[in-house]
Amino acid sequence: MKIHNKPKLTLFHCLNSFKETASMFDGCEVKTVKMACSSMTKDVHLLRAFESGADAVLVLVCREKACRYAEGSIRAEKRVNYVKTILDDIGMDGKRLNIFNTSSKDSGSINDIIKKTLLELEIIGPNPALNHFN
Amino acid sequence: MITASQKPINEIAELVEPYKKVLILGCGTCVKTCFAGGEDEVAVLASVLRLKFKKMARSIEIEELTIERQCENEFIQEASSGVDRNDAILSLACGAGVQAMAKRFAKKVVLPGVNTSFIGIQESPGIFTEECSGCGNCGLATFGGICPVTRCSKKLLNGPCGGSQKGLCEIDPDTPCAWHLIIERLTTLGQLDNLKTYIPPKNWNTSLSGGPRKLIREDHII
Numbered sequence: 365m366k367i368h369n370k371p372k373l374t375l376f377h378c379l380n381s382f383k384e385t386a387s388m389f390d391g392c393e394v395k396t397v398k399m400a401c402s403s404m405t406k407d408v409h410l411l412r413a414f415e416s417g418a419d420a421v422l423v424l425v426c427r428e429k430a431c432r433y434a435e436g437s438i439r440a441e442k443r444v445n446y447v448k449t450i451l452d453d454i455g456m457d458g459k460r461l462n463i464f465n466t467s468s469k470d471s472g473s474i475n476d477i478i479k480k481t482l483l484e485l486e487i488i489g490p491n492p493a494l495n496h497f498n
Numbered sequence: 499m500i501t502a503s504q505k506p507i508n509e510i511a512e513l514v515e516p517y518k519k520v521l522i523l524g525c526g527t528c529v530k531t532c533f534a535g536g537e538d539e540v541a542v543l544a545s546v547l548r549l550k551f552k553k554m555a556r557s558i559e560i561e562e563l564t565i566e567r568q569c570e571n572e573f574i575q576e577a578s579s580g581v582d583r584n585d586a587i588l589s590l591a592c593g594a595g596v597q598a599m600a601k602r603f604a605k606k607v608v609l610p611g612v613n614t615s616f617i618g619i620q621e622s623p624g625i626f627t628e629e630c631s632g633c634g635n636c637g638l639a640t641f642g643g644i645c646p647v648t649r650c651s652k653k654l655l656n657g658p659c660g661g662s663q664k665g666l667c668e669i670d671p672d673t674p675c676a677w678h679l680i681i682e683r684l685t686t687l688g689q690l691d692n693l694k695t696y697i698p699p700k701n702w703n704t705s706l707s708g709g710p711r712k713l714i715r716e717d718h719i720i
């Protein structure tokens with residue numbers, strides 16, 4: 365399925381895992397949600413991002429050992445996996461939600477993640493619960 | 499606490515499908531503690547159902563509310579205006595809460611959103627274990643505070659079956675042998691002699707096997 369309008373991404377990130385750069389979001393509309401710690405990743409917030417129009421939701425957290433609050437990244441990953449199963453259950457495709465370990469110093473890998481997400485969206489299509497694409 | 503887990507989302511979706519306006523009603527006591535039906539779970543379920551129904555191009559109005567307890571009229575009262583506004587109630591309380599709601603709102607459809615499981619405790623974060631079967635005649639004083647009626651796979655009352663290995667039950671090696679635990683604890687308490695007390699075959703009349711039970715406190719009836 366081809367996406368006609370710009371895909372919408374919602375990007376949750378902890379303070380230490382992400383820093384926006386100028387060309388990072390070419391080709392998509394991005395809403396960023398800053399979290400003091402990745403352990404604040406909550407199932408309901410991820411789901412509401414989809415309700416609000418996101419075609420894909422990304423959660424960027426520090427590497428497990430780099431997490432300043434020890435367990436934040438582990439908790440975030442478990443919650444993301446839980447929501448992925450819910451999305452699969454309701455036919456929304458869990459592939460449109462993903463978590464990555466990143467560092468704010470490494471904008472290159474974040475660029476790659478976004479590119480990969482846009483390519484994935486070309487395959488799985490827009491958010492099936494909304495019809496904002498023509 | 500009474501433990502429960504949420505029904506599969508597609509089963510819930512089928513239950514609520516015939517209705518236009520649904521109140522998802524959480525319960526802030528037992529089912530909240532076991533992550534099945536507190537306000538967080540109400541919010542998640544509401545969001546998931548909205549997404550699912552939008553995907554199916556079906557409209558549904560969902561209202562969210564959590565009250566302290568669904569098994570007591572005093573608290574149920576707080577839900578009455580929400581109940582009036584909706585066609586059906588999806589209750590995330592245990593079976594007792596669902597039935598209390600159905601009794602209180604005789605003309606309203608009340609649907610169960612969770613599967614009620616057992617009386618238990620949270621053993622460690624995220625792990626809940628069954629501790630009591632509500633047999634109606636508690637023998638914990640003899641067993642050092644560990645219930646063989648519930649926690650021994652064979653419900654043995656006069657000592658272990660002899661099949662346990664390294665403290666684990668021969669029926670299910672993921673479960674500690676209740677009798678291993680009982681003997682360890684009676685040893686600690688210096689009450690190992692309790693084992694000499696013969697426990698006669700259990701009279702199950704006081705349990706659910708004797709039919710639905712009723713508890714009457716005459717001093718509280720006016």
Ligand code: SF4
Pocket residue numbers: 629630631632633634635636637638645646647648
């Ligand atoms: S003996 Fe009966 S009442 Fe006591 S804990 Fe066991 S099942 Fe519950």
Ligand code: SF4
Pocket residue numbers: 649650651652653654657658659660661662663666667668669674675676677678
């Ligand atoms: S191994 Fe222990 S818990 Fe399991 S059936 Fe035998 S006595 Fe009961």
